[in-house]
Amino acid sequence: MQLAIAENEKEQLLQELQKANLKFQQIYPGDKPDRQPVHTVYGGANLFKADTCTRMGEIALKHLQTYAPDFVTLAKALQLEGYQQLPHNTADIAMLQQRLEQLTEKDRKQEPAWLYYTVYDKIVRKLSTEAVEDFRIDFEDGFGNRPDAEEDATAVAAAKELALGMQQKTISPFIGIRIKPFTEDLKHRSVRTLDLFLTTLLQETKSVLPENFVVMLPKVTIPEQASTLVRLFELLEKAHGLPAGALKMETMVEATQIIMDDEGRNPLMRIIRASEGRCIAAHFGTYDYTASCGITAKYQTMAHPVCDFAHHMTKVALGGTGIFLSDGATNVIPVAPQKGEHLSLAQLQENADSVHHAWRIGYGHSQHSLINGFYQGWDLNPAQLPMRYAATYLFFLGxxxxxxxxxxxxxxxxxxxxxxxxxxxxxxxxxxxxxxxxxxxxxxxxxxxxxxxxxxxxxxxxxxxxxxxxxxxxxxx
Structure with missing residues (x-):
């Protein structure tokens, strides 16, 4: 049968379509295969030391073993499915654990408790080896507004500690700094801190950056803030002999204006384009964003519906671009209210109840993020790390x-x-x-x-x- 469309006309049309298809594929290449950390831990720059990440792992492991010395206690604390059927007394828990330890991995999976046993074991191993995957040395909210001389000194000291951590191999696999925003009142301070920190670091390391180093720019609202950081990166790379494109950045979703601008459009893609390929991630700032929505402090939580709206808008705007997305932080810290070495049984129980309650909140927030396709979040305290991994491991294994x-x-x-x-x-x-x-x-x-x-x-x-x-x-x- 003879075809109605001439071959040359068909090819001309399909070649035009090819151009459009390839352009689309360049904009939306799909998910990156690069490693994405499961969390970013924040700490004030004034507190950062070369061994901060190592010490956080030690604190986190001790915290887990204090308030959940075994997998049964953890499952009950989080009220995981089927926790009521797990043994109650110490002897029965020990017998169950011993039986699971003696089974092969294949046979163990036939046991109802295998998942919680496996997750607990993996948490302990992770906290013992690589508790912190990503760390941000913070010059913004975690540091505050201080006299210029103090921030200058902190930028130099923190950079030297990072260089020492690189030498001692005690830093996290991903690391970076968060500078102040490029608003009119803070832009000069922000640029000075960036310059001081990087100049000191590169002098100490002979122009070697840590692996997976990134600069986080908070409270971004317009593309010009991202493009200005790119120009600054170019100047710093040239001054220190770094390869072009060596410095990477992250943006933060912290204001309603980054979700919808004055023309009713989502500006996130324009901000990413303004970064000229240097922006690798967009992080959600729970508390600044809820505040920008007029939510009062009592109700500023990751569970608030305005956060889900921002998440969905961010996913829609950046889906398929390869930009990593990160959720925010839980501000309920699992720290015991009663302090001291000689506590009564009632005080010890109060501590356990308080910590377990905070664990459930943090675990629930992390699970919610994972279900919504946010595979990274913020942690503020080493006591939050066990639940970060509990939620992550249960999500992937489940x-x-x-x-x-x-x-x-x-x-x-x-x-x-x-x-x-x-x-x-x-x-x-x-x-x-x-x-x-x-x-x-x-x-x-x-x-x-x-x-x-x-x-x-x-x-x-x-x-x-x-x-x-x-x-x-x-x-x-």
Whole structure:
């Protein structure tokens, strides 16, 4: 049968469409395969020391073992599903733990308590080895407005401590600073702190930045604030002999104007474009944002509906761009109200009840973030770290079977498909599925070997790129 559309006319139209498709794919490349930390811990710059991250891990582990010495206590404290069926007395808990320890991993999964046992074990291991994944040396809210001479001295001292931490290998795998916002009243102070900190750091390290170093710019409302930081980065890179593009930034979603501008548009994408490829993440500032919405202090919480609205708007604006998204912080700190070494049984119980109540709030907030596709959040205190990992590990392990089936099905379909021009579309979809497992591996929820059940090889998993996996398999076929 003769076709009605002439070949040359069809090709001309499809070539025009190709230009539009490729332009779209450049703007929305899909999820990045890079590692995203599960949290960012904030601390005032005046308190930062070379071993801050290590000490936070020690405090966090002691806190967990004090208020949840075993997995049963943790499950009951968080009121996890089926916690009522777990043993109550110490002897029975010890017997259950011993039995689970003696089982192989395969057999252990047949036991109702395996998930909570596994999660607790992973939390202890994480707090012992890499409790803090990302740390922000804070010159903004965590530091406050101080005399110029004091902030100057703090910028120099904090930079020297960071250089020492790099030398001693005691810093977190991701690290950076938060400067003050580029508002009219604070822009000069902000730039001076940035310059002082980086100049001191690079002098101490002979122009070597820490791995995964980033500068966070808070309270961004207009693209010009991001573009100004880019120009400053260029000047600093040139002055210190850094490669072009070495300095990266993050923006913060803290005001209603970054969700909707004066023309009724969401300006987030314009802010990202203004960063000229240097912005890697957008962090939600719970308390500044709720305040900008006119919410009174009593009701400024991550659970407030205005936060979900901002989250959804951010997801819609930046979905598919590869920009990492981070939720905010829980301001209920699980710290015991009663202090001292010789406390009564009633006081000890009051402490446990108070800590467990705060744990449930923090755990619930983290779970809510994960369910809404925010795989990173803020922590303010080492006592919050156990619940960060409890929520994260339960989320990934609880969704493991479903995610495994979905990725396995996609891999099998990709393996038998022929090489077509929509390979990028396939790769973007597969990358989103693969990233679930990459995030789970990065934080310690699962091992690389547990991903092999999808049909991927260890080499393919380690490539972290579904495009390369797909390309390699299609060449084989």
């Amino acid at each position: 969704n493991y079977a479903d995610a495994l089936f979905r990725l396995k099905t996609f891999v099998e379909r990709a393996a038998i498909s022929t090489l077509t021009k929509d390979i990028f579309d396939d790769a973007a979809t597969g990358q989103g599925l693969l990233n679930f497992f990459l995030k789970a591996i990065n934080c310690g929820a699962i091992t690389e070997e547990e991903v092999l059940a999808t049909g991927l090889t260890l080499e393919e998993v380690r490539s972290r790129s579904f495009y390369r996996i797909l390309e390699g398999r299609r060449k084989q076929h």
